[in-house]
Amino acid sequence: MRPWVVSAPGKAILHGEHAVVHGKLALAVALNLRTFLQMTLRNDGKVLLHLPNIGTRLHWETSELEPLLAAFPAGLIDSQPPSPEQVEKLKEFVGAAEGAAAATHSLAVVAFLYLYLSVASKCGVLPSMDILVWSELPTGAGLGSSAAYSVCLAGALLSGCGIISYPLGEGQSVARWAEDELDLINRWAFRGEQVIHGNPSGVDNAVGTWGGALRYQSGKILPLKRVPTLRILLTNTKVPRSTKVLVAGVKDKVLKFPAIMEPVLASIDAISQECEDVLKAMADHPSQEHYLVLEELIDINQHHLDVIGVGHSSLDRVCQVTASHGLHSKLTGAGGGGCAITLLRPDTSPTIVAAATQDLDACGFECWETDIGAPGVCVHSPPSLKAEVQAVLSGV
Ligand SMILES: Nc1ncnc2c1ncn2[C@@H]1O[C@H](COP(=O)(O)OP(=O)(O)O)[C@@H](O)[C@H]1O
Ligand SMILES: C[C@@](O)(CCOP(=O)(O)O)CC(=O)O
Ligand SMILES: [Mg+2]
DSSP states (O other), rough: OOOOOEEEEEEEEEETTGGGGTTTOOOEEEEEOOOOOEEEEOOOSSEEEEEEEETTEEEEEEEHHHHHHHHTTTTHHOOOOOOOOOHHHHHHOOOOOOHHHHHHHHHHHHHHHHHHHHHHHHHTTTEEEEEEEEEOTTTTSSHHHHHHHHHHHHHHHHOOOOOOOOOOTOOSSEEEEOOHHHHHHEEEEEEEHHHHHHSSHHHHHHHHHHHHHEETTTTTEOOOOOOOOOOOEEEOOOOOOOHHHHHHHHHHHHHHSSSHHHHHHHHHHHHHHHHHHHHHHHHHHHHHHHHHHHHHHHHHHHHHHTTTTOOHHHHHHHHHHHHTTTTTEEOOTTOSEEEEEEOTTTTTHHHHHHHHHHHHHHOOOOEEEEOOOOOSSSSEOGGSSSSHHHHHTTTT
16 A cells, blocks of 8 residues: 655744633744654554654554444544543553653554544544654644644544545645545544643644634634734744643633633733734735834733743743844743744844854754744655655655
């Protein structure tokens, strides 16, 4: 059987992380860093899962997985989020161990099994296959690696079982699914995110599926049509954190101090709306004043994110270092470490970017300038992939 390759982008949230979980507006853009999934159908009753980024390699007989199907009646995924019983059962099957690395492994494998078994119950067979997932994204750093992982799994599994089409035609190097198929991928990927995050908003899987730049609020996804070309410097503090834990922490704070926290979330919502208006205005006539407003919004939001408890000293450091070069930064994604974004103006000189980068490197951080607005989930012909990706997928 010829392997299939599916990829999905990571994302950066410009404004609205965490608040979006509580029904507020978020603005997010797809990054040119992608997760790649290679699926090869087999006919010997085995399922292999290889996740090189997290050092996981597992295999099962489909007969071992069969008893788990009882918890996955057909059609359940369409109407119900993963139940605690389903997740517990899968965790038990995977064998939960203590520690952060074990949690990473367990969540990734449980999310895979959840989607695999849901597909199997829908199409009436336990498909035999090799799945390899590798990502250019740092895992657990705020750039939506969990969503890109879930989107790739949803696309590959739904397509592999014939629930949606295989869009790549003979001679094509890359292809995308039709809108209604993308909608289904997005909905299934959201279930994967629910396994990994507990209580996700759905913004990350929406960006992974649709790509580009979008506004997201309470499940409503709209592309941002007129976005100026934004230059963004990404910094990974390399401080590990878990989105699930941080999202739960914010919820606790909102429940404990509703009168204090609700206005902060409302203010973050207003920041996202203001940013959207400014971006629209900039698409026609970008000016220095527009950039001044964007920079102020970044500073204000970073303070709000501190107030809701998702800051970290490493992120403060990024803000201080970039401010010393006249640049403005905020955390992106769940915070608590992970990544920050720094807005660069079109005329920010390479010397300033190089100096800021050097200072950030000296703190032990990693940073790079990125392109935004990458395409969403797609299927590739393996020979058309860049050499680095081909090498990983072929196990070199
Ligand atoms: N390439 C990958 N391979 C295996 N698991 C992955 C991969 N990318 C993401 N994951 C799963 O997603 C989890 C990280 O998700 P999360 O805490 O939401 O961080 P983020 O989405 O910001 O990267 C990991 O613990 C792992 O379970
Ligand atoms: C904090 C949050 O707004 C974004 C989390 O993104 P990430 O997993 O840190 O990439 C949670 C969510 O929207 O589901
Ligand atoms: Mg995530």
